[in-house]
Amino acid sequence: MAEDWWSRWSRRRPFRWFFEEFEDFMRDMEELMREEFEELSRRIPKDLVRERTLPDGTRVKEWGPFVYGYRVTIGPDGKPQVEEFGNVKPKAGPGRPRIGFQEYREPLTDVIETDDEVRVVVEVPGVDKDDIKLYGTEETLTVSVDTPQRKYHKEVKLPCKVDPQQSKSSYKNGILEVTLKKKEEKPKGHPIKIE
DSSP: OOOOHHHHHHHHSTTHHHHHHHHHHHHHHHHHHHHHHHHHHHHSOGGGEEEEEOTTSOEEEEEOOOOEEEEEEEOTTSOEEEEEEEEEEEEOOSSSOEEEEEEEEEOOEEEEEOSSEEEEEEEOTTOOGGGEEEEEOSSEEEEEEEOSSOEEEEEEEOSSOEEEEEEEEEEETTEEEEEEEEOOOOOSSOOOOOO
């Protein structure tokens, strides 16, 4: 059987041990990638796997969409704050890094506070206005969408207490804007007169 070009070339080199180590490393990487791919395909939620028929009649599986991203902002205390979004998130733990899948995609969100209101801007593309469910409390705003094509979910912690009954919202071009009136904070306690 004829030897391949790589084997002949690496044997003639004075650093053959390096090439043998490199070949072993590449084989190990290929095996690791194959194992990870098999594990990944077992763990993917069923909603993210679709089959379709090509014009020639063959059936293929499509996976996704897989979305992961992060945004870094500077908080009011001057420290950086990292916000992750998407439906795929890395899981921390011992050994190799793992990927955690979520059935729902977590959309990118901005919270803007002014003197008398809090505005929340959420990216939820590809849905109709009627598919969006909003739920507000004094301290949180929850946005969710559950359609066969798109699934979004995000609970936003608000920077201050608001009155959810005095809120306004609009949806245009995949951008949801919710404006919430700040709740007037009454001072706690009572003044005491000094005699």
